[in-house]
Amino acid sequence: MPDDALGRAFGVPARREPVLPNGVLGMLLFVATEVMFFSGLISAFVIGKSNAVGGWPPPGQPRLPVEETALNTAALLASGVALYFANRAFKNGSPNTKRLLLLAIALGGFFVVFQGAEWVALIGEGLTLTSGQLGGFFYLLVGTHAVHVAAGFIILLYTYSKLSHDDLDRFTFWPAQVFWYFVVGVWPILYWQVYL
């Protein structure tokens, strides 16, 4: 190894960057368990849907707001894109990092608020956790995801706070991104399965 040889020649150990920082490895393991958790939920939903008497969505149940949620989906995807560019700006030491991170947080916040409003409307129309199979699965799947979005939102706020105090390093920023990309990436699958 050239760097080791150089280090030996000068009598000092070569400084090496870890292949995978502990924080990132921990977050990746956590996200892997979350992927399996959501896969289980989606599988249960697919089987439940195929077993429904009278077709899907069940007759007499409120319709889910497909178009409005498509807009919300776009907002969440845009949040992921904004975070990607925030990371690029952070790597280059660009002052745009703050603005892009704030945009990602704002879009994530918009998603949570919009979904809350959607839930209020659906509950008003009679779709509750106990109103039937559709309501049960809807609140379980979308609610579980909403909890993750809220958690990711808090993580991004923490990241922004650290950035504001010039205290953010990439070993903190990276795991936060891994979690947010997971939250953003799993949503289109849920939207496709639950809404369409």
Added chain:
Amino acid sequence: MRLARVSVAAAAVAVAWLADLAYACPSCASPLEENRQAFVDTTVFLTVVPLMMMGGFIWWLRRRIRAMEDAREIAVHENLLRDAGPFSKDR
């Protein structure tokens, strides 16, 4: 000793012979074709997802290790890093 081994093997075969179908899966005996197909699809999905995650992780890790090995590092003594002005280790 040999008799004991043969007895254990015979017992294992007998137990296997006695085993019957257990309908633990509510979808396997469903009269609905769509339901049975959904069960097969989700079984495949849940089998493939962890394998893809592990495979993807190993592939990404290999790529990252190679990229890090290609980027040559320079050995710098700790004392030099400590008083390097704006490039100081502590900053």
